[in-house]
Amino acid sequence: MADLTPDGPSVRIAAQMAFLTEADRLKSVLRASKLADGSRRENSGEHSWHLALYAMTLADHAPEGVDITRVMRMLILHDLVEIDTGDVPIHSKNGSVHHSAATMAAEARAAERIFGLLPEDQAASFRALWLEFEAGESPDAVFARSLDRLQPVMQNIAGGGGSWLEYSVTWPQLKERVGVKIARGAPELWDWVREKARPWFPHQD
Amino acid sequence: MADLTPDGPSVRIAAQMAFLTEADRLKSVLRASKLADGSRRENSGEHSWHLALYAMTLADHAPEGVDITRVMRMLILHDLVEIDTGDVPIHSKNGSVHHSAATMAAEARAAERIFGLLPEDQAASFRALWLEFEAGESPDAVFARSLDRLQPVMQNIAGGGGSWLEYSVTWPQLKERVGVKIARGAPELWDWVREKARPWFPHQD
Numbered sequence: 001m002a003d004l005t006p007d008g009p010s011v012r013i014a015a016q017m018a019f020l021t022e023a024d025r026l027k028s029v030l031r032a033s034k035l036a037d038g039s040r041r042e043n044s045g046e047h048s049w050h051l052a053l054y055a056m057t058l059a060d061h062a063p064e065g066v067d068i069t070r071v072m073r074m075l076i077l078h079d080l081v082e083i084d085t086g087d088v089p090i091h092s093k094n095g096s097v098h099h100s101a102a103t104m105a106a107e108a109r110a111a112e113r114i115f116g117l118l119p120e121d122q123a124a125s126f127r128a129l130w131l132e133f134e135a136g137e138s139p140d141a142v143f144a145r146s147l148d149r150l151q152p153v154m155q156n157i158a159g160g161g162g163s164w165l166e167y168s169v170t171w172p173q174l175k176e177r178v179g180v181k182i183a184r185g186a187p188e189l190w191d192w193v194r195e196k197a198r199p200w201f202p203h204q205d
Numbered sequence: 206m207a208d209l210t211p212d213g214p215s216v217r218i219a220a221q222m223a224f225l226t227e228a229d230r231l232k233s234v235l236r237a238s239k240l241a242d243g244s245r246r247e248n249s250g251e252h253s254w255h256l257a258l259y260a261m262t263l264a265d266h267a268p269e270g271v272d273i274t275r276v277m278r279m280l281i282l283h284d285l286v287e288i289d290t291g292d293v294p295i296h297s298k299n300g301s302v303h304h305s306a307a308t309m310a311a312e313a314r315a316a317e318r319i320f321g322l323l324p325e326d327q328a329a330s331f332r333a334l335w336l337e338f339e340a341g342e343s344p345d346a347v348f349a350r351s352l353d354r355l356q357p358v359m360q361n362i363a364g365g366g367g368s369w370l371e372y373s374v375t376w377p378q379l380k381e382r383v384g385v386k387i388a389r390g391a392p393e394l395w396d397w398v399r400e401k402a403r404p405w406f407p408h409q410d
Contacts, residue, residue, distance in 0.1 A: 013397045016262050024241040027251045036229040046232045049254030052281050057221050069274045076257050192218045
């Protein structure tokens with residue numbers, strides 16, 4: 001029989017399972033980016049898997065001192081708040097809403113609710129990792145954010161322009177909203193991908 | 206300018222990016238299990254993300270000595286071969302095809318091709334991790350496989366019976382094909398989930 005005392009293992013497992021089942025909803029949050037074959041929009045659950053694989057695969061381009069394991073954990077958690085807030089595309093409304101004060105406040109409330117489903121110790125540690133990613137200051141967070149910017153660029157290149165066409169993104173906007181951030185954590189990856197992205201923005205400085 | 210010499214970093218990055226873009230196709234491989242809300246079938250990309258989150262969240266139920274980081278890496282890679290082979294549902298054809306010799310040979314060829322897109326050192330280390338998962342003998346692989354069996358049970362409970370109804374699964378079959386394997390790596394998780402699953406199989410021993 002399962003132990004049903006208040007502090008028993010089954011109470012802890014029940015909280016963890018409630019969190020894991022709630023997390024399933026991230027698979028229904030759609031992003032601006034499409035799959036590489038252009039067939040449909042990507043959801044934030046599969047995007048998070050892809051980013052964890054990016055971290056494993058591109059680890060040798062991380063600056064010294066970056067802990068790839070922590071980067072993977074951050075990337076697995078980083079979008080969970082979108083269950084409540086939805087994805088805010090980086091190029092939507094000409095870049096004005098991504099990371100706005102209103103968006104950030106809504107995301108903080110979402111983190112409180114969603115991580116709050118977990119046992120207290122885990123709620124605190126998962127939320128701390130999410131906050132570190134959001135702050136984007138630690139070396140691990142800077143590298144994680146570079147990958148989060150790099151992956152949609154690769155999807156757009158593979159899939160015929162994708163969200164760049166939809167949002168009429170210009171080359172200066174791509175460099176400012178995306179390139180600077182990829183270069184901050186992973187300069188040699190930006191050097192490489194810049195050359196692949198450049199032909200999609202002809203006749204622009 | 207990117208370095209285009211044969212051993213230069215840009216050749217390595219190009220191979221890594223080719224692998225990451227090929228990996229995107231896992232988001233189009235559909236599984237028997239549905240999302241927790243029953244709205245559609247789950248794909249193997251988002252399933253792999255969910256399992257990495259399972260590993261992070263349920264780490265305290267792993268046997269001593271299990272390295273959760275390696276478990277997460279295994280789970281992120283474990284289904285990539287399905288890009289070539291498709292998912293083989295555990296309950297399909299009355300359980301006869303999952304892990305059959307023919308299935309395993311096809312998966313080995315797929316691993317050769319897909320991990321072979323990477324630079325040689327990474328191809329070897331990713332394939333070794335996948336083989337360890339497939340063999341299911343090391344403590345890390347045993348725990349990873351327990352989670353891979355546990356997650357669809359939770360999806361079926363949340364989503365109204367899901368693949369159990371579709372494949373007319375019986376309680377003895379569930380215990381044999383699924384329960385034994387969850388219990389092997391995570392006995393207290395099987396104790397907990399068995400009680401939740403049991404009511405879905407009334408009037409069966």
